[in-house]
Structures are given as structure tokens and as C-alpha cells.
Amino acid sequence: MRSVAAGLTLALATLAVGTSVSMGSGAEAQSASKTSFGGGEILWDSFGVPHVYGKTEAAAFYGFGYAQAHNHGNILLRMYGESRAKAAEYWGEEFAKQDEWLIGNDVPARGLAWYKQQTPQMRADLDAFAAGVNAYAKANMDKLDPEVRQVLPLTGVDIMTHAHKLMNFQYIASDRRVLVNPDTNEAGGSNAWAVAPSRTTSGNAMLLANPHLPWEPGPLTYMEAHINAPGMAIYGATQVGLPVMRFGFNNDLGFTNTVNTMLGYTSYALTLADGGYMFDGKKTAFRTAQKSYKVRQADGSLKTVAFTQRYAVQGPVFDLPGGKVTVAVKVAGLDRPGVLQQYLDMGKAHDWAGFEKALRQMQVPMFNIVYADRGGHILYLDNGILPKHAEGDVKMWSKPVAGDTSKTLWTDVHSYDEMPKVKDPVSGFVQNANDPPWLSTWPRVLDPKAFPAYVANVGPVSQRAQMSVKLLSEGPKFSFEEFVAKKHEMRSxxxxxxxxxxxxxxxxxxxxxxxxxxxxxxxxxxxxxxxxxxxxxxxxxxxxxxxxxxxxxxxxxxxxxxxxxxxxxxxxxxxxxxxxxxxxxxxxxxxxxxxxxxxxxxxxxxxxxxxxxxxxxxxxxxxxFRTITWEPMKNGERKPRAGETWVAMIEFGTPLKAMGLMSYGSSSQPGSRHMGDQLPYLSQGKLRTLWIDRKDVEAHVEDRTAY
Incomplete structure (x- = not known):
């Protein structure tokens, strides 16, 4: 057994050494380890938002890793430990089934393979991000929960594996969704608007990013940041643990995501026969592989749990609870390792042509994408890696289908051109509030009959989505201030x-x-x-x-x-x-x-x-429209379970206007002054100015970190 202390010794031995002198005069001026990643600086503003300035792209990733560890170190390391499929080894029996699910689906092995398939630049970026986390940990080990320190040190493989686990085996095919309840929503909800110049008094396009994920710190917590390097200046937010922005904007364009109902996996109910299964009228033997994981016991010792993973022609095989149904699982996109690259390319684009080139990569496995740019273009895209089927609808393919026939075995996915999308509609707006694609603008321009029935349900459309359409239909034109006011509408x-x-x-x-x-x-x-x-x-x-x-x-x-x-x-x-x-x-x-x-x-x-x-x-x-999902009453009050997390509202004028809010604050670390410090804005229905120009950032610096 390797003890926690031994693990820490190894971690510390492998972390970068040497420190630079802090350049800040703030109460908590920081310094980071000198590295081979080009150097740079983090300016921490008065809301705890890191503005990272790297001399190279990898240096910016290094600074972003350092910043994430600074603001969310405890949940960051726990997530990476879980994505390694070593949570039971680190923290005990309660994580055993989760580890077995990830190992059975080859997530750690695929994470390594995906890392190797990245471009040399992206591998350098991932390594740099991991090194930034490690450097923060080395300098601030006492600020991290002892339970999570054993996850250190990180490598670029950990970053890639976590992205793979989050996207493909949490959003798309979580164990709870596949094995327990196909209607399980692991992804939460969101609002998104894009408004064309024809509908604004300024003649500039505008964008709203407004995800509604859980407030409890965890894998869906948001991190706000401003990342700058040669050829890259992106402001936005992403989930803690991801090294690229999922909700971002630069001076010329911006994009946001909302959760859609993309069916990116299929469960196949197998007909078992003589230790194998039936397929196209023939008995077929399972392919098998011996796998194992470790489970920490109450006394600190480690118990090895070995299991035989079966594979059918469709994919890995699992018994559903109760043991009466055995399914094989086929997940789309496991041959597409470019999700982080696509998001990075989206943020580095500066016009519609560049952005669409990034979209055409089709590496992001789900999520509606809503977009606006300085050129006046707006877009709604029902994005995702969607299997092609010969028949059936959402109801059919969301439940286990017959696994004894090749008729249900899909072999291809839909292209970018085949997905529902609305670009530059006459109405002058697009919207999504987790509704199906059909009301992405009004009057409606997408016809459900023009797409396979399994793409999305026809409806019903939620009353939140209807309110979204109504708010944008009012006009005929509105100012940026009215745009912000519409977003804060609380009417039922x-x-x-x-x-x-x-x-x-x-x-x-x-x-x-x-x-x-x-x-x-x-x-x-x-x-x-x-x-x-x-x-x-x-x-x-x-x-x-x-x-x-x-x-x-x-x-x-x-x-x-x-x-x-x-x-x-x-x-x-x-x-x-x-x-x-x-x-x-x-x-x-x-x-x-x-x-x-x-x-x-x-x-x-x-x-x-x-x-x-x-x-x-x-x-x-x-x-x-202003969504808060409240928890049940406890101790005489109730608090948010989800909703109104990150908000960004942008007008692509000169100068750029950007307002935003991170509802629960920029940090989840115990004792941080930026845990909950933005709640008064939320209570008052206000946003804060997002500082983008270096001079504005410098005017609101709280601390500096040189590296």
C-alpha cells in the first residue's frame, strides 16, 4: 500500500521547483514557479477573476491551470481523481461502482490515447495546464484539503481524460443514465440569446450566455477567466477542470452553449445464450478483458477488486440493476478526440468563416451552440455527435433497443450540414432555453418533418422557452440596457x-x-x-x-x-x-x-x-426566464439548487460592451473572500462590468502572480 504521505512525497518531488518574486502589492500577492512554458503574469481583479497574460499559448494554459487550482483546488483535484477512475482507491467504497463503470468503458486508457492524438501544440498546452496546477499546489499545499493532495502530481493526460469523462461519460452516457434511468439529466439547463443588428438600436449584434447548473461545488462548477496570449484573447467561463472556454467571447465574436437532448449513445438489450449472446440468428461469444481497481478500506489498506469486462459487437456489456436485463453500450464520438481543440479554435476565431470552420470539426458531443459576431451574424446550431438510424424516434432510441440484430447497429453519425440550424433569420434573433430546435426563432423556420424523428422531440416546449421567445419578439428594437433588463425579467x-x-x-x-x-x-x-x-x-x-x-x-x-x-x-x-x-x-x-x-x-x-x-x-x-431551482425548505429557508450561475451579456460595438456575473463567486476554496461576494448583485438584479482592456484590469487589480 502506498500511504497518503508517500504519495505526497512523490508529488512534491515531481513538481516544478524555484519561485519568482511577486510583483504585486495586494494583501495576497502571489508567485508561481518558474517554468519552461514561456512565462507570464496573472492579474487578479477585485472579484477574484484571473486575467492571464502568457508570452506563449502554452504559458497562458499554465497560468490558467494555476488560477483554477487557486480558486477551486479542492474540487479540481477531486474531479481529476475521479476521472482517473481511482476515486475508490483514494476515498473509499462509495466510489467503487463509478470507477468500475469508467474502467469498463476504457475511459482512462482512451484518455491516454486521445492525449497522444492531440497536435504537438495542444499536448504542450495540456502539459502546461497540468504544470500550472502542480505549481500552485507545491506553493500552497496547506490550502488544499488533505484528502485530495494524493491526486498530485497531474499530467496532461489527466486533463484530457477528465474532458473525455465529463463529455462522453457524464453528459452523454453517465452510469446513472445508462444503467438506472434514461431520463436522468446530468447536464442541467441554460438560456441563450443572440440578437442581430436589425433588432438593436445601436445596430450591433448582442449575445447572452446564461447556463443554469448546480450551485453545490462539483464537476459542473464554473470558472470565469480572461486568457491572453499571442493570437488569443478570450474572456468567458468553463467548467472547473477544463483548460478551454466553453462560454467565451473575444473582441469580434462570442458563443454559448445550452444543453440539448442529443442521444449520443445507444443501449442494446442482449439476448443471452450459452455464456454469449444472439446476434443475427447466431450464438456469439463475448470478447472479454480482465480489469481491476483498488478500494481503500477503513483501516487505510487497499483491496484489489478484479472483474471481467465483456464486450459485444456494439460495445462493453453491463447488467442492469435486478440482473434481468443485460445491455451493450455504444457511445458516439469515441473516435473524436478533438473536443478541447474545437472549443479553443472557436474562441480563437474572429469571423463567421473561422468560427464555422471550427464548428465543422464536429468534436463537441452535444450542446446547442448560439453565436453572434461583430459582422452582424447570429446562429443557432443543434450541435452534437448524433448516430444515424434507419428509423425510430427519441422515445425509441432513449431506451434499450433490440441487441440481437444488426438492423439496430448504427455505423455512422450526422454531419454538420445535416444538423438543425438557423443562421441570420429575418426575425433578427435566435434563442434556446433547452427546448427542441423548432422554436429557435419566431416565426418558426425549422420544420420537424424535415429531420429524422430521433433528432429531437417535437415538444412540448417549456413555458420558460416560450417566455424567452416572447421577450425577444418584443420590440421592434431594443438597446443594450433593455437587453439586460429583458434577461432579468422575473414574470411567470x-x-x-x-x-x-x-x-x-x-x-x-x-x-x-x-x-x-x-x-x-x-x-x-x-x-x-x-x-x-x-x-x-x-x-x-x-x-x-x-x-x-x-x-x-x-x-x-x-x-x-x-x-x-x-x-x-x-x-x-x-x-x-x-x-x-x-x-x-x-x-x-x-x-x-x-x-x-x-x-x-x-x-x-x-x-x-x-x-x-x-x-x-x-x-x-x-x-x-430568470431561473432559480430552489431546494426544499431547511432551517426556515431554502437556497438555490441550480440556475443563474454564469451570466455574460455582450454588445459587439466599439468599444465592446460586456457585463456579467458569477452568481456564487469566483472561488469555492474555504476562507476565500470571493466565495459569495457577488450575491448582492444577484439579489439586486444587477451585473458587473467585465474588464477586458489591460488598462481597466490594471485599475482593478487585487493581486498579481508572476511566473
Missing amino acids: LMADRMIPELVQAAQGNSDPDIRTAIDLLKAWDHRDTADARGALLFETWASIFSPNNFTDQKNYAVKWTIDDPLQTPRGLKDPAAAVAMLKQAVAKTKQLYGAVDRPYGEVSRFRVGDTSVPGNGGFGNTGI
Whole structure:
């Protein structure tokens, strides 16, 4: 057994040595190890955002690695340990099944192979990023959780393997999604807008990036940064652990992502026979490989767990819980190692031609991509590595299909040209709020019938997405300030539709609870603001009327239809029953919140660490664009589970305008002054200026790190 202490000794022995003199005068001026990566400097602004200036591209990656370790070292190292499929070895039995899933799918081995397939420049970049993490750790080991130090040192292979694990085996084919519930969403949600010059008063294109991922620190936590090197100046955000921007902009263009429903894997239900399986009428033997992993025991010793991994013609084989169904899993894109390269090339492009060249690489396995540029172009792309099938729809291919026939075995994927996309529509805008592609602009220009049924469901389209379309349809033109105001709209589309119906249905009802509720709802402006006194009651009624996270349409008089996509669902199927639900909601609201008219922000709190401020925004499925998914009540309040994480709003004028916010702050490290320091902005519905020009950065420097 190699002890934690021995692991640390090895880590320290292999980290870079030598330090430079800090050039900063801030309270926490930093210095990083001298390296062979070209040198550079990190300017830390007053919100803890690193502005990295590298003399070479690799030097910029080095600085970005250092910065990520500085702001999120604990979760960063834990994620890399998990992606190595050594989490059980480091932290115990609870990670054993996860490690076995990754090893069974050959993730660590493929991560190494992918690293070797990178260009020499990208390998140098990955090595530099890892070296930056290692250098921070060497200089600041006492600031890292002892549990995660054993993951050190990192190499470029670790960075590539983590990207592979995150993209292909968390977003696309997580063990929970493949083995337990195909409807599992590991990816969260997002909003995205791009507006053409024809719809803005300035005549400049504008972009909104607005992902809605979990607030709890982990693999989906965002890192904001500004990366500068020769030929590269990118501002934006990415998930901690990734060395490139997934949401970024430069002086000429910008792009963002939203989660789509891309079916990038297929499960095949096998028919077992004599230790093998049936395929095209013949008994076929499994190919097998002996694999193992280690599990740390309570006494610190390591137990080796060996297993035989079976492979069918489709891919690796797994038994579903209960043992009655055995599936083979085929994941698209395992032969496409360029996801990091594509994102980097997207950020380094400066016009539509360069950006589309990057898109055509088709290395990013899922996500809608929304784009705007200084030339006035805008784009919505339903992006992903999508298998080609001869038949079937989303419902069919999201569940295990017959694995005993070659008829279901796909061998090709769709090209860039075959994917749904809208470029420069007459409407002057594109949008996505995790809805299918069909309402990416309005009036609608994409016809579901023009694409295979497995590309995306026709609907229903969420009321959040409908509100998104409505906000952008208002006009005819708006300023950047109005663009920002639209993004902060807290009005519930569901309340707009249903409260007048409820009021009418309750006419003449003398029940005091009903009268109180109706008066409260009539006085409410349908916005989930901190001082709203009707918002909690309506939310509670809506959860009863439309269960399953406000998606069940059984109680609406008219269900959603693509022929009337912005006015449905609507109406009360049974008005009397809806009023009875209001009576239930009064009792439940009092039970949950202590009063039927409690101000929304008293119980809905933006809380990170010791910072707690009144909350606002609400559940997207009630038609609120400013999305906050609230956790259940605990200790007299509730806090966000997800929603409103990174926000960037850009106008491609001269000079460039850029506003943004990292809701939970720039750092997740214990004791950081930048954990939760941006919550007051979130509470007030404000954004901060994103400092891009060096002179503006210098004017707001908190610390400096030279390397």
C-alpha cells in the first residue's frame, strides 16, 4: 500500500521547483514557479477573476491551470481523481461502482490515447495546464484539503481524460443514465440569446450566455477567466477542470452553449445464450478483458477488486440493476478526440468563416451552440455527435433497443450540414432555453418533418422557452440596457395565463381561504421578486395543478401544440377542481412557509457560506426566464439548487460592451473572500462590468502572480 504521505512525497518531488518574486502589492500577492512554458503574469481583479497574460499559448494554459487550482483546488483535484477512475482507491467504497463503470468503458486508457492524438501544440498546452496546477499546489499545499493532495502530481493526460469523462461519460452516457434511468439529466439547463443588428438600436449584434447548473461545488462548477496570449484573447467561463472556454467571447465574436437532448449513445438489450449472446440468428461469444481497481478500506489498506469486462459487437456489456436485463453500450464520438481543440479554435476565431470552420470539426458531443459576431451574424446550431438510424424516434432510441440484430447497429453519425440550424433569420434573433430546435426563432423556420424523428422531440416546449421567445419578439428594437433588463425579467408566464382563469373560476366562492388567496393573487404582479407576497402561494398551487416539476399538462384545458406553440398549454380543464387545489395550496403554503403571504425573499435566500441575501427568480417551468431551482425548505429557508450561475451579456460595438456575473463567486476554496461576494448583485438584479482592456484590469487589480 502506498500511504497518503508517500504519495505526497512523490508529488512534491515531481513538481516544478524555484519561485519568482511577486510583483504585486495586494494583501495576497502571489508567485508561481518558474517554468519552461514561456512565462507570464496573472492579474487578479477585485472579484477574484484571473486575467492571464502568457508570452506563449502554452504559458497562458499554465497560468490558467494555476488560477483554477487557486480558486477551486479542492474540487479540481477531486474531479481529476475521479476521472482517473481511482476515486475508490483514494476515498473509499462509495466510489467503487463509478470507477468500475469508467474502467469498463476504457475511459482512462482512451484518455491516454486521445492525449497522444492531440497536435504537438495542444499536448504542450495540456502539459502546461497540468504544470500550472502542480505549481500552485507545491506553493500552497496547506490550502488544499488533505484528502485530495494524493491526486498530485497531474499530467496532461489527466486533463484530457477528465474532458473525455465529463463529455462522453457524464453528459452523454453517465452510469446513472445508462444503467438506472434514461431520463436522468446530468447536464442541467441554460438560456441563450443572440440578437442581430436589425433588432438593436445601436445596430450591433448582442449575445447572452446564461447556463443554469448546480450551485453545490462539483464537476459542473464554473470558472470565469480572461486568457491572453499571442493570437488569443478570450474572456468567458468553463467548467472547473477544463483548460478551454466553453462560454467565451473575444473582441469580434462570442458563443454559448445550452444543453440539448442529443442521444449520443445507444443501449442494446442482449439476448443471452450459452455464456454469449444472439446476434443475427447466431450464438456469439463475448470478447472479454480482465480489469481491476483498488478500494481503500477503513483501516487505510487497499483491496484489489478484479472483474471481467465483456464486450459485444456494439460495445462493453453491463447488467442492469435486478440482473434481468443485460445491455451493450455504444457511445458516439469515441473516435473524436478533438473536443478541447474545437472549443479553443472557436474562441480563437474572429469571423463567421473561422468560427464555422471550427464548428465543422464536429468534436463537441452535444450542446446547442448560439453565436453572434461583430459582422452582424447570429446562429443557432443543434450541435452534437448524433448516430444515424434507419428509423425510430427519441422515445425509441432513449431506451434499450433490440441487441440481437444488426438492423439496430448504427455505423455512422450526422454531419454538420445535416444538423438543425438557423443562421441570420429575418426575425433578427435566435434563442434556446433547452427546448427542441423548432422554436429557435419566431416565426418558426425549422420544420420537424424535415429531420429524422430521433433528432429531437417535437415538444412540448417549456413555458420558460416560450417566455424567452416572447421577450425577444418584443420590440421592434431594443438597446443594450433593455437587453439586460429583458434577461432579468422575473414574470411567470404560467401566472399570466392561469391567474385570470382562477379568479373567474372562484367568483362567488365564499370560502375565506379562497377569498384570501384570490385577493393575494390579484394583487401580485406575477413576478418572483424578493418582496412579492403572492409568489409562494402561486408556486405552491402550480406544483399541485401541474406536478412533476410543473410539466404535467393533464389539468390544462388545452395541451401544448406546435401549431400554437406560444399560447399553449392554457385554460382550466376543470375549474372547480382548480379552485379546490387553491384551497390545498393555502394550507400547504402556511405549512411550508408559516404564512400564506410571506415575502418571497424571506424564505428564498441566495446563500453561499456565511453570505445570505434575499432571493428572487423561480422555477423555469412556471415560465420564468430568470431561473432559480430552489431546494426544499431547511432551517426556515431554502437556497438555490441550480440556475443563474454564469451570466455574460455582450454588445459587439466599439468599444465592446460586456457585463456579467458569477452568481456564487469566483472561488469555492474555504476562507476565500470571493466565495459569495457577488450575491448582492444577484439579489439586486444587477451585473458587473467585465474588464477586458489591460488598462481597466490594471485599475482593478487585487493581486498579481508572476511566473
